[in-house]
Amino acid sequence: MPHILRNTPSDIASHPVVKEENASPPAMFCYQCEMSTPGGCGSDGQTVGTCLKDANLARLQDIMLFGLKGLAAYREHARELGADTTAVDDVMSETLYFTLTNVNFNFEEHIAQLMKLGAAGVQVMDKLSQAHTCHLGVPTPVRVSQNRAEGKAILVSGHNLDMLRKLLEATEGKGINIYTHSEMLPAHAYPSLRKYRHLKGNIGKSWIDQAQLFQRWPGAIVINTNCIVPARKGTDYYGRLFTYKITGAEGAMKIVDDDFGPLIEKALSLPEITGFDSDETLMTGHHYQSVLGLAPQILEALQAGKIRQFFVIAGCDAPGNAGNYYRELAASLPLDCVIITSSCGKFRFNDLDFGVVPGTAIPRYLDLGQCNDSNGAVHIALALSEATGIALDDLPVSIVLSWMEQKAVIILLALFSLGIRNIYLGPKPPQFVNADILDFLVVNFGLHLTGTAQDDLSALLIDKKAA
Numbered sequence: 481m482p483h484i485l486r487n488t489p490s491d492i493a494s495h496p497v498v499k500e501e502n503a504s505p506p507a508m509f510c511y512q513c514e515m516s517t518p519g520g521c522g523s524d525g526q527t528v529g530t531c532l533k534d535a536n537l538a539r540l541q542d543i544m545l546f547g548l549k550g551l552a553a554y555r556e557h558a559r560e561l562g563a564d565t566t567a568v569d570d571v572m573s574e575t576l577y578f579t580l581t582n583v584n585f586n587f588e589e590h591i592a593q594l595m596k597l598g599a600a601g602v603q604v605m606d607k608l609s610q611a612h613t614c615h616l617g618v619p620t621p622v623r624v625s626q627n628r629a630e631g632k633a634i635l636v637s638g639h640n641l642d643m644l645r646k647l648l649e650a651t652e653g654k655g656i657n658i659y660t661h662s663e664m665l666p667a668h669a670y671p672s673l674r675k676y677r678h679l680k681g682n683i684g685k686s687w688i689d690q691a692q693l694f695q696r697w698p699g700a701i702v703i704n705t706n707c708i709v710p711a712r713k714g715t716d717y718y719g720r721l722f723t724y725k726i727t728g729a730e731g732a733m734k735i736v737d738d739d740f741g742p743l744i745e746k747a748l749s750l751p752e753i754t755g756f757d758s759d760e761t762l763m764t765g766h767h768y769q770s771v772l773g774l775a776p777q778i779l780e781a782l783q784a785g786k787i788r789q790f791f792v793i794a795g796c797d798a799p800g801n802a803g804n805y806y807r808e809l810a811a812s813l814p815l816d817c818v819i820i821t822s823s824c825g826k827f828r829f830n831d832l833d834f835g836v837v838p839g840t841a842i843p844r845y846l847d848l849g850q851c852n853d854s855n856g857a858v859h860i861a862l863a864l865s866e867a868t869g870i871a872l873d874d875l876p877v878s879i880v881l882s883w884m885e886q887k888a889v890i891i892l893l894a895l896f897s898l899g900i901r902n903i904y905l906g907p908k909p910p911q912f913v914n915a916d917i918l919d920f921l922v923v924n925f926g927l928h929l930t931g932t933a934q935d936d937l938s939a940l941l942i943d944k945k946a947a
């Protein structure tokens with residue numbers, strides 16, 4: 481449990497990381513119970529609600545709810561694969577109960593509950609990772625064809641690897657090629673998926689290119705989880721788009737009870753793919769279990785000074801130029817630095833050839849997989865700490881995260897719950913974190929908001945001579 485410091489408003493205003501842009505409106509807002517003032521407590525400038533809940537407690541409860549959403553997504557996927565999530569379910573229910581009106585008004589206990597939620601996040605990511613490797617085998621590094629497609633085809637987007645397995649089984653021998661998009665890229669590394677020869681390659685980048693890409697893609701499409709975006713005016717790809725289970729969109733077709741028949745019929749009725757004939761490739765498949773196999777070489781390279789530092793540059797992609805920060809950071813790293821990534825934010829830089837650490841065969845770019853595979857970075861760090869005797873916080877590992885939605889919130893809480901400090905978070909500060917709470921995170925968890933790539937790199941890069 482971190483030491484809790486309460487600051488005065490003037491301390492907070494003068495803190496260098498509390499930027500004006502983070503002054504999110506309104507400071508206090510809650511409208512969940514009958515005692516709410518008209519328009520919600522705080523909507524008229526009140527700093528506390530009728531029940532005496534203050535802005536900080538209201539925000540911390542919001543963060544609990546956002547973390548719970550991320551946890552629920554991972555829990556759902558783990559359950560689909562038969563994992564026992566009882567302990568996680570208990571924390572989910574308790575945390576929801578915690579946010580009920582008139583249950584708890586204690587700041588420290590709110591932080592403790594958030595840490596409990598984060599610990600459940602660690603647990604659920606491990607369970608999901610184990611369920612994936614148990615059902616589909618341990619991923620191994622693979623070079624995947626990018627933006628090259630042919631024949632009758634289905635493009636699969638989302639995160640649900642088990643759905644892809646079922647689809648590959650259902651389409652085998654039917655003359656249909658299967659391609660991945662966004663967070664489905666790591667699928668190519670799983671032995672039980674890559675054994676299907678009609679799993680051909682990856683198309684496009686992260687979820688944010690879908691409207692433009694899907695409009696250009698003449699084949700069938702299926703989105704099996706978030707992130708789906710509503711079709712833009714003037715597009716017609718919903719006529720060939722299917723959704724799966726919880727995912728839905730007005731006008732798109734639905735796969736019911738794992739019956740892929742209508743999707744297969746649609747794919748066969750559509751024209752063969754044209755216009756995708758690139759020679760690009762992408763690397764993926766550095767699941768932590770696979771990276772741990774490289775441990776002896778990595779340790780030797782660290783001891784010989786051939787590896788200076790690991791940079792975990794991971795997280796979501798979001799629309800806009802702010803995400804270019806991550807490309808600039810990755811591209812600017814010296815050759816003795818290794819990038820560990822996961823999630824769809826990697827599409828900002830995974831087209832770059834990072835090569836190997838000079839004097840070794842260790843790749844400088846390690847793609848752990850999907851967002852839930854972020855737990856792999858922790859496993860790698862723990863293994864390094866154990867092998868070197870260096871405390872987790874003192875390892876030459878820097879973490880720079882990008883966030884977009886609520887899975888990132890549970891990942892951040894998970895890292896905090898493990899006591900991991902000095903995380904850089906961007907590209908923008910979350911609007912649900914007020915100045916008081918941001919200051920608390922800065923003081924107690926060493927959280928930094930990203931600045932410019934070059935400034936952050938100078939701050940993070942270990943001086944080789946001093947090391």
Ligand code: SF4
Nearest residue numbers: 510512513521529531
């Ligand atoms: S729980 Fe408290 S702050 Fe929220 S609406 Fe009710 S009285 Fe207002």
Ligand code: SF4
Nearest residue numbers: 707796823824851884
């Ligand atoms: S990593 Fe986050 S933003 Fe990217 S597709 Fe997954 S849930 Fe969406």
